[in-house]
Amino acid sequence: MGDQLQFIQLEVMVVALGLLVLLADLFLSESARRSLGWVAAGALGLVFLLSFRESFVGLADGKAFGGIYRLDGLALFFKRFFLVTAIFVLIFAMDFASRLKGGMSEYLAFILFALSGMMFASSANDFSLLFVAIELITVTFYILVSFQRHRMHSLEAGVKYLILGAVSSAFLVYGIALVFGEAGSLKFDVIRAAHDGLLGSNVFLFGMLFVFAGLAFKISAFPFQVWAPDVYQGAPTPTTTFLAVGSKAAGFVLLIRLFGSVVPELTAQWTGMLMVVAALTILYGNLCALPQRNLKRLLAYSGIANAGYLLMGIVAQSESGDGTAAILYYLAGYLFTLVAAFMIINLLARDGEGEDISCLAGLGKRSPFLALTLTLAVVSLAGIPPLAGFFGKFLLVKSVTAKAFGDAGYFALLAVAVFGVVVSIYYYFRIIRTIYWSKDTPDNSPVAIAWPTRMVLGLCVAAILYLGLLPDKPINWANAAAKIETVAK
Amino acid sequence: MLPLLAAVAVGFVPGSQRQAIRGITIGASGLSLLCALIAFLSFEIDGELKFETKVPWVESLGLYFHLAADGINIGIILMGAIVAFAAACCANDITHRVKEFHILLNVMIGGILGAFASMDLFFFYFFHELALVPTFIMIGVWGRGANRNYATYKITLYLSLGALLALIGLIGVYVQTGAESFSIPDLIDKVGKKPINEAAQQWIFPLLLFGFGILVSLWPFHTWAPLGYGAAPTATAMLHAGVLKKFGLYGLIRVAIPMAPVGAQSWLGVLAWLALGNLLYCGLVAVRQKDLNLLIGNSSVAHMGFIFLGIASLNVIGLTGAVLVMIAHGLLAALAFGLSGHLYRQTGSLDMSRMGGLLRQMPLAGSALLMALFAGCGLPGFANFAGEITIFFAAWAAGLKTITVIAAWSAFVIGGLYMMRAIRNILHGPRGDDWAKASDVNPLIATALGLLLAALLVFGFAPWLLTKGIEGEVTKIVRLAKPEAER
Numbered sequence: 001m002g003d004q005l006q007f008i009q010l011e012v013m014v015v016a017l018g019l020l021v022l023l024a025d026l027f028l029s030e031s032a033r034r035s036l037g038w039v040a041a042g043a044l045g046l047v048f049l050l051s052f053r054e055s056f057v058g059l060a061d062g063k064a065f066g067g068i069y070r071l072d073g074l075a076l077f078f079k080r081f082f083l084v085t086a087i088f089v090l091i092f093a094m095d096f097a098s099r100l101k102g103g104m105s106e107y108l109a110f111i112l113f114a115l116s117g118m119m120f121a122s123s124a125n126d127f128s129l130l131f132v133a134i135e136l137i138t139v140t141f142y143i144l145v146s147f148q149r150h151r152m153h154s155l156e157a158g159v160k161y162l163i164l165g166a167v168s169s170a171f172l173v174y175g176i177a178l179v180f181g182e183a184g185s186l187k188f189d190v191i192r193a194a195h196d197g198l199l200g201s202n203v204f205l206f207g208m209l210f211v212f213a214g215l216a217f218k219i220s221a222f223p224f225q226v227w228a229p230d231v232y233q234g235a236p237t238p239t240t241t242f243l244a245v246g247s248k249a250a251g252f253v254l255l256i257r258l259f260g261s262v263v264p265e266l267t268a269q270w271t272g273m274l275m276v277v278a279a280l281t282i283l284y285g286n287l288c289a290l291p292q293r294n295l296k297r298l299l300a301y302s303g304i305a306n307a308g309y310l311l312m313g314i315v316a317q318s319e320s321g322d323g324t325a326a327i328l329y330y331l332a333g334y335l336f337t338l339v340a341a342f343m344i345i346n347l348l349a350r351d352g353e354g355e356d357i358s359c360l361a362g363l364g365k366r367s368p369f370l371a372l373t374l375t376l377a378v379v380s381l382a383g384i385p386p387l388a389g390f391f392g393k394f395l396l397v398k399s400v401t402a403k404a405f406g407d408a409g410y411f412a413l414l415a416v417a418v419f420g421v422v423v424s425i426y427y428y429f430r431i432i433r434t435i436y437w438s439k440d441t442p443d444n445s446p447v448a449i450a451w452p453t454r455m456v457l458g459l460c461v462a463a464i465l466y467l468g469l470l471p472d473k474p475i476n477w478a479n480a481a482a483k484i485e486t487v488a489k
Numbered sequence: 490m491l492p493l494l495a496a497v498a499v500g501f502v503p504g505s506q507r508q509a510i511r512g513i514t515i516g517a518s519g520l521s522l523l524c525a526l527i528a529f530l531s532f533e534i535d536g537e538l539k540f541e542t543k544v545p546w547v548e549s550l551g552l553y554f555h556l557a558a559d560g561i562n563i564g565i566i567l568m569g570a571i572v573a574f575a576a577a578c579c580a581n582d583i584t585h586r587v588k589e590f591h592i593l594l595n596v597m598i599g600g601i602l603g604a605f606a607s608m609d610l611f612f613f614y615f616f617h618e619l620a621l622v623p624t625f626i627m628i629g630v631w632g633r634g635a636n637r638n639y640a641t642y643k644i645t646l647y648l649s650l651g652a653l654l655a656l657i658g659l660i661g662v663y664v665q666t667g668a669e670s671f672s673i674p675d676l677i678d679k680v681g682k683k684p685i686n687e688a689a690q691q692w693i694f695p696l697l698l699f700g701f702g703i704l705v706s707l708w709p710f711h712t713w714a715p716l717g718y719g720a721a722p723t724a725t726a727m728l729h730a731g732v733l734k735k736f737g738l739y740g741l742i743r744v745a746i747p748m749a750p751v752g753a754q755s756w757l758g759v760l761a762w763l764a765l766g767n768l769l770y771c772g773l774v775a776v777r778q779k780d781l782n783l784l785i786g787n788s789s790v791a792h793m794g795f796i797f798l799g800i801a802s803l804n805v806i807g808l809t810g811a812v813l814v815m816i817a818h819g820l821l822a823a824l825a826f827g828l829s830g831h832l833y834r835q836t837g838s839l840d841m842s843r844m845g846g847l848l849r850q851m852p853l854a855g856s857a858l859l860m861a862l863f864a865g866c867g868l869p870g871f872a873n874f875a876g877e878i879t880i881f882f883a884a885w886a887a888g889l890k891t892i893t894v895i896a897a898w899s900a901f902v903i904g905g906l907y908m909m910r911a912i913r914n915i916l917h918g919p920r921g922d923d924w925a926k927a928s929d930v931n932p933l934i935a936t937a938l939g940l941l942l943a944a945l946l947v948f949g950f951a952p953w954l955l956t957k958g959i960e961g962e963v964t965k966i967v968r969l970a971k972p973e974a975e976r
Contacts, residue, residue: 379622384618384622385614385615385618385619386615386619394656394660397656397657397660398660398663398664401657401660401661401664402664404661404692405661405664405665405686405688405689405692411692414657418650418653418654418657421649421653422646422649422650422653425645425646425649426642426645426646429625429642429645433629436630437629437630
């Protein structure tokens, strides 16, 4: 048993940290509580460093707890990804503290619990662990979304997320039940070994379709995307960031694991459907983002569109590892761009609650640093070189193009993607235009930025540039992480 | 590379030092012009790559930072450097946010020269984008006219679409050749041994054709061009219309035809007809223009028709002529936009019906404009004539006879029509009221424009300076594209 615990040491540390934060809340004075977030962020930084420890990395490619928990390159990559995201979100939350009227320590603890769910999800090798991890994420997010109890919007977002999240869980459970009924096991390994026989069974296919639907909720893919704009807009901004980056990536790691490694032949069979879903997601997200003036809503729709681009990687992944590597690269870039964008929006909308695009007016003069950071983030999202977003899209398009010859459907998908990117340039460009050359500037006061926020933003800028300018090493990392166990042929 | 350094240097100079900023830009572009000139003069034609720089960038994907010159791009680089220098000289009409403008201008120049010098598909595209993004910003911030916002959006969306289509085509080339690198010589080598399968070529070529075509304002995707140039600041219009736009044509010749010759065979007929659309439709549109900038913009779109026709003929003289017109038109467009920018600064209007008698008012600018307009309608002695006549021969030889005749007719009649009208309206006749206080060009701009004009004339009287190098390279490409017709 002791050996087995080694595998989940990171998760155990995170959960323990969450409990510690909750306990500390009882004993600490009001002023000491304020620093809890910094302590938690620092502790997560330590966990992040520990994940590079030789003795831990050496465990890779192992399984634990009867094969339901898998530690491989992919899981390691995503664990680190989630840790970095959570560190940023914690720092962000401290900046946001004055606007949370509820208990600050509970908010921090729930972020940590959601994080542990995401980390478990990245290692799930069994439908039961998959479901528990997803529920751990979703249930904590119900609370995180509606944490600002005094705001109607926040509550409304919470209720919407609760109802639609429950529906998606229902899909997931029902799908898992059908799969279990047919396969006789919840273990991915067993299903992988028996997939030849299972693919002929309609009950199994139906079950997998339901599982896909459940995960599609998480990544906000069409037609399960309706919750995203309202929830993104209403939720406290740190929650939105965590939802947009962490929760979405958790959905993708499970999709990669399930459709890339457990039933890759089913993915090949479903290529048509996946392409349609990806194309509609891209179209829906981009077209709906066009008229948006609320920045958080705009980023929600652009998040839907980005889920579509990422699905292109799933479509292209069925045979080579290229698609998976592209997804990982894209997500890494997405992490830094979104954290930067949401942090800046939050800084500017601090007072009036309004996240209207007009709050960016004159930012170029108010704070050149913020203006430049937001510009880089937005330009990277639009996929213009030489930034992280461009290289991510480049890899995704490359992986799809590699398969396109011989099947015109892929070209249709590429055409939709190109159309989506052109549309997105229009609305991203509008943000940049507002920053630099908008005529009416209501507020000319300089923006005060706390140093941790400044540091996070600086890190994001560095990462966006690094991923865009020197992609050699990160691509190798992504390629290494993308090598997952598939069906032995 | 020099202009990029200059962009960084300008970044450090405080915004108040306008003279210093301008000086750095002009100095940097002048220096790169000097380098390009030395490179051009010392260039030996033996079919090898010259002045190579190769640094690995992303080894796992086979991306190399690879710059080099051969017979085709050495001329274009020289032309780009001349135009860049001229544009830097003409950039003194910018009065606000001078520092930012010059940073962008330097980035744009660096991107342009980099794109044409790249021997790696990825950097080829990368540098082009690097030049394109400043274009959008410059039009948006420093542009003129009431339509500026609309023009900015239009040019951004159109050109992004074109660039993305071309990118997919380029990735298709990379994937299909199974090459380990994005290097153009390597890819051509690979294709020479084992061509891309024909079905794939039928996809790749149109992707590249329309992707690059949109970038070059191929009819009917040309509407962004006159509008964008009308709204752009002088230096930007000069650089974009003169040099950056040629990127698409260069890509067609460099990548699309050698990589997908079978696809090319089946699409070049279409291209020839679209080229006719450029020549006729845009020529006729140009006739109706009252605004000088729109006239130059439309005529520049029309001239692209010649180049497309040269490419469509797919033989050695056709492609040689196409490259020659690319270079000639680059110089001409820069000259024309530089002059119209000067005129605009004098009165803030380019309405031709209110101009007149400018030859007396400003003899230098006037005669330069006269020469530019003459060159535009293909008067012998200018490089344009040499290129255009070559293309006609080529198109005739390629069996596109009807098209050739119509093209010749349209080029000379329509071109003559609008250019003569412009000469009459602007240069002769009674002086327009607004122009009483207008002054002639200052020595700096005069040097810049003189340089452009001189280059036009030199290459017009001695086109062999360019064609010798071009021919060698083009022959290789044609041999790849049409292995059966060894000639």
